[in-house]
C-alpha cells in the first residue's frame with residue numbers, strides 16, 4: 074500500500090459516501106499519498122444534505138460549530154449567514170469544500186456500491202457497483218451516514234394512493250408547490266417538525282398524522298451567535314480544542330446542578346435560559362441528572378409541556394402535542410421555527426393516531442379508525458433505518474464468507490464504532506458504537522477520519538497490511554456502550570436510537586453515550602497502548618495486544634474522577650479519629666437510600682458491654698414477621714458505624730423483604746482482634762434469641778456484611794457452626810476480607826487507584842490484628858474449616874484488591890460442599906456496589922444480593938411485593 078497504485082481498477086482505498094465524512098476522508102487519504110476512489114449514489118456531494126431537500130430543512134447545531142475545523146484557511150474563507158443554516162446553504166458549503174480541495178474527480182456520482190467482498194489471499198476488498206464495475210482496494214471505508222437509509226413506511230396500503238407522494242428524505246430537486254392543495258404529513262420527528270410550518274404556508278388544508286408527540290424547542294434562528302463568533306475570533310484553536318474535548322462536540326460548561334435538589338427558582342431560571350438560547354446543547358443540560366433521574370427529567374419535560382400548552386390555543390390539540398410517553402431527550406429532541414404555532418392556523422389539523430390509528434392509505438387519501446380523509450398529496454416524514462441500515466444494505470462480506478448482515482443479525486457489534494471483527498481493513502465512519510448522532514457530527518466526523526488516517530499511517534510506518542479488532546476487544550466495547558446507556562433513561566424509549574422504529578430490528582442502544590470527550594480518550598488510549606484490541610498483520614508477521622479498553626462501569630469511573638478532584642489525603646496517612654471524621658463527613662453528602670417501613674435504634678447486651686443496632690423493617694406487605702438479616706458494616710474494623718452503611722441497609726431491606734439488623738461492633742485500634750469477631754457472634758446469638766421481639770421469624774436468620782463487616786459475618790458463621798448454633802440459613806459476603814495474604818493478583822492489579830488501596834488495607838490490618846494472629850481463622854476465615862457452613866452469596870468486584878480472596882473463599886466453600894453463589898460485580902470497585910443512589914450500575918448487583926437473601930428462606934412469606 075505504500076505508494077499510490079496506478080493499476081486500473083485498483084486503489085489503495087475506496088470511500089463510499091460523499092457527505093461530511095466521505096469528503097474529509099478522501100482529503101486525508103490523499104494527504105497520505107494513497108490512491109482513493111469515492112462513490113456516491115447521489116448526483117453530487119452533500120450526503121444527507123443532498124437528499125433531505127424538503128422545505129425548512131436546516132441543521133440543528135449552530136453553524137459556528139457545524140463546520141469543518143481541520144483547515145484554518147478554509148474556516149476563513151466561509152461565512153455562514155445564519156445561526157442554523159438552511160439545507161441549500163449547507164449543500165453549497167460542501168460543494169465549496171469539494172471544489173476547494175479538488176475532490177470531485179476522485180468521486181464517481183450516481184453510482185451505488187452493491188457489494189464488497191474480502192479476499193483473504195490477496196488481502197484486498199473487491200467492490201462491485203451498480204454499473205457493473207469491479208474495483209479492488211486494500212481499505213474499504215463506509216462514510217454512508219447514520220440517517221441515510223429511509224425507513225419504508227410500515228402502513229397498510231402504501232402505494233395505493235393516486236395523488237402525489239413525497240418523502241422528506243428524498244425530496245424532488247425541483248421543489249414542490251403545494252399551493253391550494255390538501256396535504257397530509259405523516260410523522261412528527263425532526264423532519265416533520267421542520268417541514269410542517271412551511272407546507273402550512275402553501276397548502277389550503279394541512280392534516281398532520283401524529284403517532285408520537287415530540288419534544289421541540291424554538292430554534293430562535295437569526296444571525297450566528299455573536300458570543301460564539303467572538304470566541305472563535307479571539308482564540309479559534311482554543312475554541313476548537315474545547316469542542317473536541319466536550320461532551321457533545323460543542324463547547325459547554327457542564328453543570329453540577331441537580332434537578333431534584335435545585336430550588337424552584339433555580340429550576341425555572343435554568344430552563345428559561347435554555348429555552349431562550351434555543352440550542353440542543355443547552356436544553357439537554359439544564360440539570361446534570363436530567364437523563365439519569367426520572368424525577369429530574371420530569372421537571373424539564375413538564376416545563377416544555379407548559380410551553381406547548383401556552384402556545385397552542387385549542388386545549389385538546391395542545392394536550393395531544395405534549396409528549397408523555399417518553400423521557401425528554403430519550404428520543405431526539407427537535408428545534409423548530411413556529412411548529413406549535415402552526416396548529417393555531419384554521420386550515421391545519423392534528424390527527425392523533427393514538428386515538429384513531431391509520432387503518433389504510435387509500436386511493437384518495439387516508440382512512441383512520443374514525444374517519445376518511447381525502448388528499449392531493451401525502452408527505453412521509455417517517456424516518457430512517459438509523460445507524461445500521463445503510464451499512465447492512467451494502468452487502469459487505471468479510472472473512473470466511475460472513476456477511477455483515479449475518480454478523481449483526483442480533484444487533485451491531487463494533488470496536489469503537491470503527492471496525493468489526495472478521496472484516497479486516499473495513500472502516501465505518503460514525504458507525505454504531507460511536508457518539509455520532511448524539512453529538513455534533515462535524516466534530517465527531519473529524520475525529521473518526523483523523524483516527525482512521527492516523528491508523529493507516531501507523532500501519533504503513535510499521536509495515537502492516539491488515540488491521541482487524543479482536544473478538545475480546547469488540548465484545549468489551551459493545552458491553553461498554555450498553556453499560557453507558559444502561560445508567561441513563563435512554564433505553565426506556567421506543568426510539569430509533571434503540572432500533573425501535575423499524576419493525577423486527579433488534580432492540581439495542583446504537584450510539585455511544587459516553588461523550589465525545591470520553592470517546593476520543595478511548596480511541597487515543599487504544600493507539601497509545603499499541604492498538605490495544607487490534608490484530609495487525611504484514612509480510613513480517615503479526616502483532617496483537619489483546620484487551621478491553623474500557624471495562625469499568627461508567628458511573629464508577631465518574632465517581633473516581635470526582636473523588637480525585639477533591640484532593641483528599643490518603644486515609645492511611647490519618648489517625649483513626651481523623652479517618653473516622655472524614656468518613657462521617659462524606660456520608661453526609663450522599664443520598665439517603667430508599668424508604669423502608671420503619672427504622673428503630675436499640676442496643677444489644679453482649680459480654681463486652683452494649684452494641685448499638687439499627688433495625689430496618691420493610692414497608693411492603695405481607696404483614697407479620699419476616700426473616701432476619703444481621704448486617705455488619707464495612708470500614709476495615711477501624712471505621713464505620715450505623716450511619717455509614719445506612720443507605721445500603723435500607724436497600725437490602727427493601728430488596729429482600731427481610732428485617733435487617735445492622736450492628737455496630739467494637740472497633741480497632743481501641744479493641745483489637747478478636748473483639749469485632751466475638752461481638753459479631755454475640756450479636757447473632759442475641760438476634761436469634763430475640764427474633765420474635767424484633768419482628769422476625771424464629772429460625773430464619775441470615776448474616777451479611779461488607780468488607781471487614783463481611784469478614785466478621787463469615788467468622789460468626791464459623792463460630793455458630795462450632796458452637797452448635799444458632800442456625801444460620803445463609804451468609805452474604807460483599808467484597809469480603811477473608812484472608813490476610815496480600816499477594817494475590819487482584820492486589821497487584823487493583824491495589825492502587827480504586828479507593829481501597831494496598832497501603833490502606835495494610836493500615837487496617839495493622840490496626841486490627843498482630844501479625845501472629847492474622848492466620849487465625851477468626852481473622853482469616855479462608856483458613857478455617859469450611860464444612861457445614863450455610864449457603865453463601867459472595868460478591869467479588871473486578872477492581873477490588875480483595876476480589877481474588879472473595880473468589881478463593883467461594884471456591885473453597887464449594888470444595889467443602891457449601892452451596893455458593895458468586896456474584897461478579899462487573900466493572901465495580903470495592904466500594905462502588907454499596908453507593909446506593911450514586912452508582913446506578915450497582916443496582917443489578919444489589920438486586921442479586923436481595924434475591925440471594927430471599928432465596929435463603931422458605932417461600933412464601935419473606936418477599937416484598
Ligand code: N01
Pocket residue numbers: 131132133134220226227228259260261262263264265267282283284285405408426454455456457510569574
Ligand atoms: O425521523 P424520526 P426524522 N405511522 O424517526 C413517525 C435527524 N434529523 O426524519 O415516533 C405513523 O425522528 C414516527 O412516529 P413514532 C435527527 O437526528 C435532523 O424526523 O415512531 N407514524 C415519527 O413521528 C432526527 O432524529 C434534522 O411513533 C409513523 C416520525 O414518523 C433523525 O434525523 C432534521 C410511522 C419519524 O421521525 C430522524 O428524523 C431532520 C407509521 N407507520 C432529521 N412510521 C436537523 O434538524 C414512522 N412514523 C438537523
